[in-house]
């Protein structure tokens with residue numbers, strides 16, 4: 368049923384963590400971009416040398432993947448028709464609400480600038496809104512009738528069967544990991560009612576989300592809900 372809430376959880380989108388703020392690769396990147404260290408996003412491409420000792424480093428520093436993943440939702444007809452509501456939870460446990468129908472920047476530099484501004488100033492432009500909520504508070508606020516997780520550790524099913532379960536719910540929420548490697552943390556697992564694996568391989572979040580959007584649109588048309 369619509370709207371279907373889609374939550375990109377533990378997304379690899381965060382500011383430079385304090386413990387590596389003085390590392391030379393971080394300081395030189397901030398200088399090159401003419402920004403304070405506290406106002407730039409952690410990015411493995413530039414800060415790899417600094418990330419060695421960070422906890423959960425394999426899940427962090429990939430804002431480019433978060434960009435693809437969000438575009439895979441926000442550029443679809445079903446999202447533009449406001450039948451999908453999009454939320455981002457970050458690896459450092461912040462929540463971002465994307466206002467209905469928001470067109471996110473397609474160019475990576477503009478996407479990075481938008482989220483750097485949001486995360487460092489906390490100021491909203493009305494389209495991306497920073498909330499001081501951890502993942503469990505975010506899910507409480509969404510108030511889903513059922514929260515579905517997608518993970519390679521879930522019960523095997525097909526995308527078609529998964530979406531038919533989602534569409535049976537009054538107010539479903541589907542949680543996809545916004546990280547490049549690894550699995551959901553205990554905190555995220557605790558908000559999931561059911562967890563499914565929809566393919567034999569581990570897929571990229573943007574692939575999972577594109578397939579999900581297409582199948583939601585196809586099945587909802589077949590059910591005459593459109």
Ligand SMILES: C[S@@+](CC[C@H](N)C(=O)[O-])C[C@H]1O[C@@H](n2cnc3c(N)ncnc32)[C@H](O)[C@@H]1O
Pocket residue numbers: 516517518519520542543544545546547548549550551563564565566567568569570571572575
């Ligand atoms: C790059 S993967 C993260 C890697 C993680 N090891 C995994 O396979 O679940 C990003 C997200 O895509 C989703 N995903 C990837 N492959 C999947 C699959 N075969 N079935 C269900 N969800 C999948 C999960 O939500 C996952 O957190």
